[in-house]
Amino acid sequence: MSALNKSPEDGESSYSSKVINIVFFILLLDLLGFTLILPLLPSILDHYAQTGDAVYQSLQSVVDWFRDSLGIPMEKKYNSVLFGGLIGSLFSLLQFLASPLTGALSDRYGRRPMLILTTLGLMSSYAVWAVSRSFSMFLLFRVIGGICKGNVSLCTAIVADLPCPKARNRGMAMIGIAFSLGFTVGPLMGAYFALSSKATGAVFYQTPALLALAFSAADVLFIWLMLPETLTENVKASSSGFGDSRDLLSPLSLFHFNAVTRAKEPPSRERMQKLQALGLVYFCYLFLFSGLEFTLSFLTHQRFGFTSMQQGKMFFFIGVIMALIQGGYARRIKPGQHIKAVRMAIITLIPAFILIGLSWNVTMLYAGLALYAFAAAVVVPCLSTLVSDHGSASQKGTVMGILRSLGALARALGPVVSCSVYWIAGAQTCFLLSSASFIIPLVLLRQAGRLKEE
Known part of the structure; x- marks a missing residue:
């Protein structure tokens, strides 16, 4: 399909709206398939533990060593969370390595071919x-x-290709809504179809796996038939491709966005400093945020005796609030107001973490979770919008891929550090330290705001 390009004045044109709606549906199908496994992971781990699988037993010894080192009680639920976290960290580390490469390839060969290729994978x-x-x-x-x-990262790059800031803001908010809906509905579907799979006598995870396969097949077909290429041939031709591969693989180079600095037409020094500051804000935020996500299961089980079903309802509550905030407030944030919105959301996380860490009843816990959900609905879409303004038209995939990579690294490291602090120093200390640590991204955000003023 030929690329289409509209003038900035068209803003909320039919083209931009069409692309945003297509991206929303593509990502929703993708996330529904991805999240089907989430409620099944503890049962899957128990299943392989009972079979005496050799690979499982070798990884279990790593989990046992980590648990013993931190003094975590020997309890089945804690073991499942730790083992699931180990697998989740592996997934995030692979994302950290793959996202910049995928983004750079999409700058050279187009978003549509790379999206089809990754979905086939x-x-x-x-x-x-x-x-x-x-x-x-x-x-x-x-x-x-x-x-x-x-x-x-490819869907955010597609939205970043849109010429109008207002359209990009709406597109990033719609990506956030797709995340909220996917992580709310997908796990419920996974649990339901696992039960129906058991009823037929099949392995309990087989029906959810086949459903995830069906979602991906539908996604490939939808991308093939509906998604236009958002890069012009001229932009593809001007892309420098990989450049120095170390710029896309070295953590230090990724934090400095060196792949953008060494482009044919690099941004100004001030814009690069702002981009680097925003990347650090994104990393710090997700590092602390993912730590709470991981340790929240420990806290609710240890302090309130939550069952898996009660925890499922808790995450459903968070997902619904996020979807409402993203559908109402986040997508209406005006261009130029995103740093202010991110600052307000991160400040909201400080009392959220305090309320959750000190909560002595479920009402207090849910009050903290409501503030937590508000921040979760605002920060990532707004930061993605801000970062999408940087880099030339032939670098959007690289920029968004690096941002996604920094987030994946944060999600790989955050749970390990937070879990260690939780079990060594206690829940209250862990959450209060995390609350105080949000001063770091706030200072970095202030720096980015000053650079904008200059």
């Missing part, structure tokens, strides 16, 4: 999951998925 991973009968096959499914999970 996800299809193959779900096919491996559907036929897996050993833990090594299950790990292979997660490895392929981690390498090929480029849909999010």
Whole structure:
């Protein structure tokens, strides 16, 4: 399909609206397939533990060492959370490596071909999951998925290609809504179809795996038939491709956005400083945020005796609030107001973490979670919008891929650090320290705001 390009004055043109709606549907299908496994992970781990799988037992020894080092009680629920966190960190580390490369390739060859390729890769991973009968096959499914999970960074790059700031803001908010709906509805579907799979006598995860495969197949078909290419041939031709591969693989180079600095037409020094500051804000925020996500399961089980169903309802509550905020407030934030909105949301997280950490009843816990959900609905879409303004038209995929990579690194490291503090120093200390640590992204955000004023 030929690329279409409209003038900035068209803003909320039919073209921009069409692209945004298509991206929303593509990402929703992708996330529904991705989140089906979330409520099943503890049961899947128990399943392989009972089979005496050798690969599982070797990884279990790593989890046991970590648990013993921190003094975590020997309890089945804690073991499932820790083992799931280990697999989640592996997935995030693969995302950290793959996202910049996927983004750079999309700058050279186009968003549409790369989106089709990564979705086909996800299809193959779900096919491996559907036929897996050993833990090594299950790990292979997660490895392929981690390498090929480029849909999010590619979809944000597509939105970044839109010429009008207002349209980009709306597009990033719609991506946020897709996340909220996917993480709210997908786990419920996974739990339901696992039960129906058990009723037929099949392995309980087979029906969810086949459903995830179907979602990916539908996604490929929808991308093929509906998605226009948002890069012109001239922009593709002007792309420098990979450049120095170290710029896309070295953590230090990623934090400095060196792949953008060494482009044919690099941004000004002030804009690069702002981009680097925004990348650090994004990393720090997700580092602290993902730590709470991970330790929240420990706190609710330890302090309130939450069952898996009660925790599911808790995350459903968070997802609904996020969807409402993103559908109402976040997508109406005006250009030029995003730093102010991010600052307000991060400030909101300080009392949120205090309320959750000190909560002595469920009402207090949910009050903290409501503030937490508000911040979660605002920060990432707004930061994505701000970062999408940087880099030339031939670098949007690289820029958004690097941002996604920094987020994946934060999600790989945050849970490990937060879990260690939680069990060594206690829940209250962990959450109060995290609350105070949000001063760091606030200072970095202030720096970015000053650079904008200059």
